Amino acid sequence: xxxxxxxxxxxxxxxxxxxxxxxALAYTSFSASxxxxxxxxxxxxxxxxxxxxxxxxVVGGSIAHVGDGITFRVRDRAGTASxxxxxxxxxxxxxxxGREVIVTVHKDGGTYVxxxxxxxxxxxxxxxxxxxxxxxPA
Amino acid sequence: xxxxxxxxxxxxxxxxxxGAVASIYGARSGRDAFVLSGRRSLFAVAGLATVAxxxxxxxxxxxxxxxxxxxxxxxxxxxWYYRLAAMWSSQEGSLLxxxxxxxxxxxxxxxxxxxxxxDVAPYATAVQxxxxxxxxxxxxFTAQPFETVPVAPSDGIGLNxxxxxxxxxxxxVMLYSGYTLFSVPFxxxxxxxxxxxxxxxxxxxxxxxxxxxxxxLGFGIILGAxxxxxxxxxxxxWAWDPVENASLLPWLTGTAFLHSVMIQEKRGMLKIWNAxxxxxxxxxxxxxxxxxxxxxxxxIHAFVEEGNTIAWAxxxxxxxxxxxxxxxxxxxRNDVLRSEARLDSMFSxxxxxxxxNLVLVGVTFVxxxxxxxxxxxxxxTGSKAAVGPPWFDRYVVPLVLILVLLSGIGPVIAxxxxxxxxxxxxxxxxxxxxAVVAALLLVGTNAAQDTESLILFLAAxxxxxxxxxxxxxxxxxxxxxxxxxxxxxxxxxxxxxxxxYGGYIVHIGVSLIFIGVAASSAFQHERDAVLxxxxxxxxxxxxxxxxxxxxxxxxxxxxxxxxxLGSKIRVTKGGKQVAMLSPTRGYYPTNAPMLGVLSRYFIxxxxxxxxxxxxxxxxxxxxxxxxxxxLMPIVRKGDAVFAKAAAGGVSAQMRAIFLGQAxxxxxxxxxxxxxxxxxxxIVSPLTGWIWFGAMIVLxxxxxxxxxxxxxxxxxxxxxxxxxxxxxxxxx
Numbered sequence: 120x121x122x123x124x125x126x127x128x129x130x131x132x133x134x135x136x137x138x139x140x141x142x143a144l145a146y147t148s149f150s151a152s153x154x155x156x157x158x159x160x161x162x163x164x165x166x167x168x169x170x171x172x173x174x175x176x177v178v179g180g181s182i183a184h185v186g187d188g189i190t191f192r193v194r195d196r197a198g199t200a201s202x203x204x205x206x207x208x209x210x211x212x213x214x215x216x217g218r219e220v221i222v223t224v225h226k227d228g229g230t231y232v233x234x235x236x237x238x239x240x241x242x243x244x245x246x247x248x249x250x251x252x253x254x255x256p257a
Numbered sequence: 258x259x260x261x262x263x264x265x266x267x268x269x270x271x272x273x274x275x276g277a278v279a280s281i282y283g284a285r286s287g288r289d290a291f292v293l294s295g296r297r298s299l300f301a302v303a304g305l306a307t308v309a310x311x312x313x314x315x316x317x318x319x320x321x322x323x324x325x326x327x328x329x330x331x332x333x334x335x336x337w338y339y340r341l342a343a344m345w346s347s348q349e350g351s352l353l354x355x356x357x358x359x360x361x362x363x364x365x366x367x368x369x370x371x372x373x374x375x376d377v378a379p380y381a382t383a384v385q386x387x388x389x390x391x392x393x394x395x396x397x398f399t400a401q402p403f404e405t406v407p408v409a410p411s412d413g414i415g416l417n418x419x420x421x422x423x424x425x426x427x428x429x430v431m432l433y434s435g436y437t438l439f440s441v442p443f444x445x446x447x448x449x450x451x452x453x454x455x456x457x458x459x460x461x462x463x464x465x466x467x468x469x470x471x472x473x474l475g476f477g478i479i480l481g482a483x484x485x486x487x488x489x490x491x492x493x494x495w496a497w498d499p500v501e502n503a504s505l506l507p508w509l510t511g512t513a514f515l516h517s518v519m520i521q522e523k524r525g526m527l528k529i530w531n532a533x534x535x536x537x538x539x540x541x542x543x544x545x546x547x548x549x550x551x552x553x554x555x556x557i558h559a560f561v562e563e564g565n566t567i568a569w570a571x572x573x574x575x576x577x578x579x580x581x582x583x584x585x586x587x588x589x590r591n592d593v594l595r596s597e598a599r600l601d602s603m604f605s606x607x608x609x610x611x612x613x614n615l616v617l618v619g620v621t622f623v624x625x626x627x628x629x630x631x632x633x634x635x636x637x638t639g640s641k642a643a644v645g646p647p648w649f650d651r652y653v654v655p656l657v658l659i660l661v662l663l664s665g666i667g668p669v670i671a672x673x674x675x676x677x678x679x680x681x682x683x684x685x686x687x688x689x690x691x692a693v694v695a696a697l698l699l700v701g702t703n704a705a706q707d708t709e710s711l712i713l714f715l716a717a718x719x720x721x722x723x724x725x726x727x728x729x730x731x732x733x734x735x736x737x738x739x740x741x742x743x744x745x746x747x748x749x750x751x752x753x754x755x756x757x758y759g760g761y762i763v764h765i766g767v768s769l770i771f772i773g774v775a776a777s778s779a780f781q782h783e784r785d786a787v788l789x790x791x792x793x794x795x796x797x798x799x800x801x802x803x804x805x806x807x808x809x810x811x812x813x814x815x816x817x818x819x820x821x822l823g824s825k826i827r828v829t830k831g832g833k834q835v836a837m838l839s840p841t842r843g844y845y846p847t848n849a850p851m852l853g854v855l856s857r858y859f860i861x862x863x864x865x866x867x868x869x870x871x872x873x874x875x876x877x878x879x880x881x882x883x884x885x886x887x888l889m890p891i892v893r894k895g896d897a898v899f900a901k902a903a904a905g906g907v908s909a910q911m912r913a914i915f916l917g918q919a920x921x922x923x924x925x926x927x928x929x930x931x932x933x934x935x936x937x938x939i940v941s942p943l944t945g946w947i948w949f950g951a952m953i954v955l956x957x958x959x960x961x962x963x964x965x966x967x968x969x970x971x972x973x974x975x976x977x978x979x980x981x982x983x984x985x986x987x988x
């Protein structure tokens with residue numbers, strides 16, 4: 120076969136494979152992703168069984184230990200709408216009242232159940248002013 | 258001194274602009290005086306950045322709270338060594354660190370490459386000055402580190418306790434060194450493309466910096482992983498967090514580049530590929546800083562502060578760099594970037610290296626896509642969504658398997674073309690060895706329970722066996738030729754070809770890391786348990802017993818630094834004690850005025866000090882979170898008593914005495930009747946191999962980077978030749 124034609128065929132095959140792989144990657148990322156939502160969005164449109172990535176701030180004084188896990192409320196970053204979360208698993212060191220958190224949840228009745236070990240607390244580079252967070256620590 | 262620091266930055270900004278223009282003008286007009294002036298501008302910027310850096314570090318060291326950045330990121334109770342590191346925990350300090358490292362490394366590059374690539378160097382200098390100008394501009398206009406207040410507060414807010422860890426003193430410096438060192442090959446390839454001189458010389462000239470960048474960045478990543486493992490209280494070392502991923506991206510493309518350059522040097526192939534990889538690595542390094550500092554993606558590392566305005570500036574810089582890179586590659590693709598040879602066979606070292614590169618770029622693409630998916634998803638669907646660690650693992654694990662396998666085949670497959678029989682003759686020993694290891698693992702362990710891990714163990718064993726076999730073969734050949742003893746022959750062999758054998762050592766280290774990662778991910782036992790003193794939890798065949806609570810007040814500089822509440826945990830196996838662990842949680846006081854006198858010692862930030870017994874076979878790990886909510890009613894009652902006493906006119910001295918008594922009382926109460934505590938308990942096999950493998954990688958990297966015995970002579974010769982050429986051109 121003509122070497123130039125052989126190279127062209129190789130290039131087309133390689134590009135096709137790369138495109139297919141990239142397509143598969145893109146498709147699965149959309150199907151495997153969790154929507155990032157705020158508490159107010161969750162209150163408006165949560166569907167039972169579907170998982171969401173809830174982002175917001177921990178409501179002051181809402182953290183309580185229940186059995187092996189904790190319960191707390193997450194509110195909008197700028198707003199008062201809040202949702203209750205029941206969570207078991209690793210609790211990050213910076214987790215406390217007023218901190219920004221990200222947790223993967225699904226709706227279970229009137230509460231939201233956090234996926235095990237999915238709680239992420241943002242780690243600020245300096246101490247946050249806890250003056251508004253006068254509730255109890257974790 | 259703040260004024261001096263600010264002036265340094267302002268002058269540096271001006272010099273960056275002048276130097277960049279002078280360098281380009283000098284190169285285009287052939288006026289060496291301007292080229293020299295541009296070089297000197299870069300040296301001056303390095304000097305000014307150093308002065309600014311030292312002034313700010315000195316302010317941190319002497320706790321000068323007139324500086325806003327010191328007051329908000331350090332305190333009197335912060336140990337002096339962490340005060341130094343506190344500087345780069347701030348936005349302003351970290352950008353100054355970037356500028357300092359960039360200017361210093363760029364100057365070192367110009368000095369070391371003096372007399373080489375004389376046509377390329379002015380453009381490279383202009384690029385370096387452009388980057389330095391960008392960071393100087395941010396420091397002058399947006400994130401001002403020398404902002405002061407007329408009246409200093411009596412104490413600072415303090416360094417985030419999570420960052421009070423030895424690796425946090427080195428981790429950011431290593432990451433930023435990696436990023437800034439990658440700017441050297443980036444700047445030189447831009448220069449080489451501008452002057453259309455894309456032979457292998459720019460690769461040889463900047464190899465030291467590419468390797469150093471790769472090494473520093475890799476070491477920084479490992480230090481971050483170690484910090485996460487021993488400080489964050491979750492027991493993991495990698496979470497696919499956007500900021501972690503940001504540091505991984507340039508390291509991956511950098512790794513691909515270090516392999517593919519060998520093909521350009523040897524065969525004159527892959528010029529477009531290599532130029533693109535270096536350009537991508539340089540841009541990804543800037544992107545890494547952007548992700549950490551802009552807060553554009555939700556990350557655990559929310560270093561961004563309210564009102565952040567640097568995002569737009571980084572976006573503009575990255576856009577300019579991308580456009581410039583694409584333009585240079587496209588316009589040069591048909592002349593200077595044309596390959597000098599073709600791939601002879603898909604069964605050759607070139608093909609193996611190419612496959613290695615494709616896999617590395619594939620991993621880079623996966624990580625990039627997953628990291629930026631929230632933005633992609635928002636652009637496509639209108640709502641933000643994110644992918645989690647399982648998504649990353651699904652794609653990265655198979656690619657890593659192929660990569661490890663290729664790292665075993667690559668070093669032994671012949672250049673140009675080979676045959677199956679010839680390749681089998683070379684890898685027969687390592688393959689048999691791996692098969693024996695596989696049989697032993699299947700018979701003696703539960704490795705068969707996780708197929709992916711088993712395959713990874715085998716691939717890594719094969720790669721290690723190949724590298725050891727190559728070292729062994731080389732050593733035996735040298736012994737036969739010189740009659741030296743084995744150790745001397747091995748050292749002599751490695752010294753003769755540091756790059757090759759250093760690379761083999763790196764392969765051994767990387768394989769050990771992957772074995773550690775596979776074992777600790779697939780066979781880790783983990784349990785979260787709430788325990789009271791006397792209670793036990795069984796994890797992975799070990800029994801963890803909560804013997805007794807511990808509590809103490811830790812002081813520094815006459816001030817209370819933290820209150821540590823913890824426990825003594827006995828770990829037994831088969832009734833025999835194997836470890837005594839002491840996890841604690843440190844509570845750092847805050848200065849928030851609205852909190853009660855006692856509450857401020859418990860409401861502030863707290864951090865885990867994990868209990869760890871590390872071993873070759875497994876790590877016994879435990880982190881504790883005491884339920885101090887049970888203590889809080891007493892604390893609040895104390896707050897009320899102190900508030901009443903203050904209203905009654907109790908003197909400050911008496912108040913301090915009462916406060917000491919109250920805190921000691923609380924600590925004693927905790928020791929006497931501790932509330933239950935939440936424990937995370939982990940038995941993790943072979944985690945230590947990750948850190949040991951990293952040390953081997955570091956050693957191998959140093960072997961590869963260390964100049965060969967003849968290199969110094971070669972450098973002198975090159976400089977002499979360049980000088981003669983310059984004199985002749987003047988004559």
